[in-house]
Amino acid sequence: MNYADSPGIMMTNRRLVVGITGASGVILGIRLLELARQLDIETHLVLSPSARLTMQQETDWKPEQVQGLASYHHPHRDIGASIASGSYITFGMVVIPCSIKTLSAIANSYANDLITRAADVTLKEGRKLLLVVRETPLHRGHLRLLTLAAEAGAIIFPPVPAFYTRPETMDEMITHIAARVLARLGLENEHYQKWPGLE
Numbered sequence: 499m500n501y502a503d504s505p506g507i508m509m510t511n512r513r514l515v516v517g518i519t520g521a522s523g524v525i526l527g528i529r530l531l532e533l534a535r536q537l538d539i540e541t542h543l544v545l546s547p548s549a550r551l552t553m554q555q556e557t558d559w560k561p562e563q564v565q566g567l568a569s570y571h572h573p574h575r576d577i578g579a580s581i582a583s584g585s586y587i588t589f590g591m592v593v594i595p596c597s598i599k600t601l602s603a604i605a606n607s608y609a610n611d612l613i614t615r616a617a618d619v620t621l622k623e624g625r626k627l628l629l630v631v632r633e634t635p636l637h638r639g640h641l642r643l644l645t646l647a648a649e650a651g652a653i654i655f656p657p658v659p660a661f662y663t664r665p666e667t668m669d670e671m672i673t674h675i676a677a678r679v680l681a682r683l684g685l686e687n688e689h690y691q692k693w694p695g696l697e
């Protein structure tokens with residue numbers, strides 16, 4: 499584990515908030531939880547109701563199994579949970595995948611559920627917030643929302659696959675994206691294959 503990317507992070511603070519919303523690609527959030535577990539990161543998971551739908555549609559995972567990958571899980575409606583307060587120290591949050599609806603709420607500080615409240619808290623406390631926004635194509639309103647969120651301090655991290663690693667399976671691509679997200683949060687890990695430079 500390497501926290502060099504985030505000088506403010508103490509080894510004692512290994513808490514990461516993970517929101518999974520109803521955009522396509524729920525497997526990315528699941529893989530991130532699996533990798534974070536390997537890295538001994540304390541994860542606080544919130545699943546949106548729509549994420550439960552996409553999970554059923556796109557995977558064989560059950561919500562309870564996914565919640566079991568996290569250190570803690572919180573109900574989506576529980577705006578009184580620990581992670582809804584800035585006094586609860588975390589080193590950041592990731593919404594993976596992030597729907598346009600949740601992007602819109604975060605960009606506008608419309609914090610009416612635990613994912614959007616925890617994201618707003620992450621921004622106001624100056625902590626890292628990664629939004630793995632998944633939608634295509636994007637209209638101008640989407641682009642405005644992305645700009646608004648970036649201006650508030652969010653890191654916009656679309657789940658764009660890398661081809662320089664010559665992935666042979668979907669599984670490799672999924673792992674690479676999840677590992678790259680963790681690396682951007684300051685959590686170096688062996689699954690993220692960096693560009694070695696042209697021979």
Ligand SMILES: Cc1cc2nc3c(=O)[nH]c(=O)nc-3n(C[C@H](O)[C@H](O)[C@H](O)COP(=O)(O)O)c2cc1C
Binds near residue numbers: 522546548549597
């Ligand atoms: C199978 C499925 C796939 C979806 N894919 C996307 C998507 O890729 N991006 C997106 O913004 N919304 C997508 N949606 C729509 C969202 O689930 C919907 O807007 C929902 O209200 C998002 O709520 P949440 O952000 O609270 O999870 C999808 C819905 C379903 C059922």
